[in-house]
Amino acid sequence: MGTIGNAPAVERRAVRVRASGTSDFTELAARIQGAGLMRRRYGYYWTKLLLVPVVLTAAIAVFVRIGDSWWQLLMAAAFAVIFTQIAFLGHDAAHRQIFVSGRWNDWTSLIIGDLFVGMSYGWWRHKHTRHHANPNKMGADPDIELPVITVTAEQAARHRLPVMRWLISHQGAFFFPILLLEGISLHVTGIARVLHRDPVDRRWFEIFFLVVRIGGFIALVFAVLSPGIAAVFLAVQLGLFGLYMGASFAPNHKGMPVVPATLKLDFLRRQVLMSRNVRGGRFIDTALGGLNYQIEHHLFPSMPRPHLRHAAPIVRAYCRRLGIPYTETGLLASYGIVVRYINRVGLGERDPFDCPLVAQRRAS
Template identity: 45%
Template sequence: MTASPVSETQQPESRRGSDFAELSRSIKSEGLLHRRHTYYAVRIATNFALLAAAVAGFVLLGDSWWQVITAVVFGLVLTQFAFVGHDAGHRQIFQNRKGNDVVGYAHGAITGISYQWWVSKHNRHHANPNHEDEDPDIDILVLAFTDRQATTKSGVAHFITKYQAFLFFPLLLVEAIMLRIASVQAVVTKDIKTFRLEGALLLVHTAVYLAAVFTVLSPLKALVFIAVHQGVMGVYLGCSFAPNHKGMPILGKDDAVDFLRKQVLTSRNITGGRWVDYLFGGLNYQIEHHLFPNMPRANLRRAQPIVQEFCARQGIPYVHCGIFASYRQVLSHLHSVGASLRTPALASS
């Protein structure tokens, strides 16, 4: 189902054009765009300490089925690395591009995902979130987010889309693998300028990873370890990104909205304490992040009430809910879109 919020929030052009500038002045006056070097130093050091502990546990356990637990730990820890890579891609860590890129490439090498490929894709998403024709995050082969997308599915994709609400979480098990495949494709087809550097980093990552796993573990245990590790990482990544926009209004080419409303109306925040901030890597403040993508993650919590109050004054819907409520909304939307494929006779009548 394609929902359009434009008519409900239409305002005179002169007023609409100044809204974001007014909000931006408030955010800057609070110093919320200032870099948080100490925060990121602690966060990165903590992640490396956790990774070192996971590696030590992996070596000490040796060829044991208890390594399944280690695989889960690796999946969780490396997703935290991916969150830092995300922040580097938005230049949240350092003021200059070079410093952020060094962090980004390093984290991409550790997670096995191409940094520049992901930055390019993610920037296109930020420019047009939930836009049916321009957001790569809702252009997925086996999922449909609008009725129009549902009609384009065929073969296996048609079957999956028909029951996509039930298959959504199982599909996330291969999300990490798909990110790695897309990274390799970007390098092979030279879709990124740094394809030589990224190719070398991905090659080293794969060689070290497979050598370690198959050296320490027997072949069967090694395959199970890889499956669990990649599956956990895929589910964690998918569960962190899915609540942000899925099930929110989807814009089309005829929906003319300004930057502020385009970002707020298509985004959803996840409420909770600091444990939610850590669990989601700051992505639970999706509205604030989309409005100010280069804002350091640690400042998003302070920006949230400012943005929410501003949206209330302007009459702009500001959506926020708990974790499980967000997943219910996502699945409800997917189930609704798939209905046209489950009951084609009704859809055509």
Template identity: 50%
Template sequence: MVSPGTLDTRGSDFARLSRQITDAGLLDRRHFYYAVRLSVIGAFYLGGWALFVWLGDSWLQLLVAVALAVVFAQFGFVAHDLGHRQVFSSRRPSDLAGRLIGNLGVGLGWGWWTSKHNRHHANPNHEDHDPDVSPAVIVWSTEQVARSRGIPRFFAKYQAFWFFPLLTLEAWHLHVASVKALLKPSVKRRGLELTLLATHFVVYFGVVFAVLPFGKALLFLIVHQGLFGVYLGSTFAPNHKGMPILTKDDELDFLRKQVLTSRNVRGGWFTDVALGQLNYQIEHHLFPSMPAPNLRKAQPIVERYCAELGVSYLQTGFVESHAQALRHLHEVGADLR
């Protein structure tokens, strides 16, 4: 729970910041940037699978699995940006490109994930409303530990040590959750998404098992999907894990709700590329539709503005961000130890 001293409900604070960001042109679309980014990732995607077919029955395929895990994650970052309409201002091209990249390209239900992710943005780190802190396996607060049963309670005792091993299953979890969501008749464009998702799995498993003998094919899948999950998890975990968990008793205005629950990861161009620019998580949560390359330019403006307001603004290195998240997970499970 956030301490009472940080609570403030002055809605005009965000409006003033928003005017600064808008005047700086940081909400303007960056079509050329995304055209280049998609072309580069698409080339690596097609090149990776061409190399896979060319190598054939070889142990070098494990290196291809590593490379494709990185490419799949990078495609995931672009799908994320499409979901926030950072690429196109209108829904139709965003939906079309998102489904092609998400469902067909990497096997993730784009419509389901976008809906879930938008609920996270509306109430980040909120026990009751943020699906990303629901205690499905990992528990995020002492209150959740007290209420936990079954699998979450089993892992909670030493969940900091289980965290990265569990991330190797994250990609498989997202695939299964995507299929389960699309089996519900209420999902929009359900037929299209199911067709694209089924096509991905048929082609993906078909190519892997056609090129490799059964044992190597299984090992390829374990390495590829395992690293894909670890990469995604290592990108999203530093953003909010270990930051304040909100409850129904916390009343925060929009700016404070987003800033106080988010953490930036400090770094240069490599960090920006590797993390899909989501290392500027505070700026992203304040302005979800801001094109990714503009987040770096918005960062000093937002940090300076928060300092003027006296709002805590946290920015750490990559290793320290994970250390803070893991320390929090370990502390949460202390009562069970």
């Protein structure tokens, strides 16, 4: 399957390259393997998998017990956090972090994503596979081809209407408000994907799970709450879910070098130079679902989440020895970098965070 599906395939290709002695990934991979950081963490993940239905059942019970009250807006925020944390678990399964069996991982991610979160696993896997293969590469990474945010000067130049140019030039100010719509976008895009004529693995399972999750949740909300409160509840829940999801993924690559499609980099540099880690300790590790170790995750996608924090010092020291920039910052600082970056792009400034390797190759 893909790198969510294909992440292991990417690693296998990297292993073949380093076996010939031509890749700087060789020694690093050996150190990581020797430290036992690729071994499975069944206890950790089975605990989380068993907690998913328990926590959701408890949250629904509290929701029903509170009844028709504006206090339910607190529950809307709670559901947003719960669904995002469950989505992180689906992300781990999709990257083959939980089980040896690809089939078990696929079904786990499909059930978590479609039935518990309301996102199409098939759609997300296809998109995320392409991102992992070529992060921040123009024409190859779908995560830099966004409908409402421009991340390159070339994208900004495509817009001719004055109102669009004004919006883009101020897009930094709109970035977090726009994330409030991300929850709706994730649901709608996934539904559109499974209903499209393009081939979709397990299409009818996805359709069934999405109908049960999205339709069932809406029905529950309107059964318990009066129409006005129900509408506000869903708006708050979807808005905070989108904000949490977007704010968790935004620090990873936004504001890092965006490189042309023609640039060729080895696997190690392609993943390290385009990714950013976020410091912050165990709380940030939990809040961001391990995505704060983005460099290590991109180098070793199938590494179990609990091991990422132990791999980081090894990768950091190795990159320092090779002179490869290893980027890490605090969470709030990362948001500041993202906002400043997209503002500068929106104002038409070219290559605001140009990659040193790109500059060197242009000069030569």
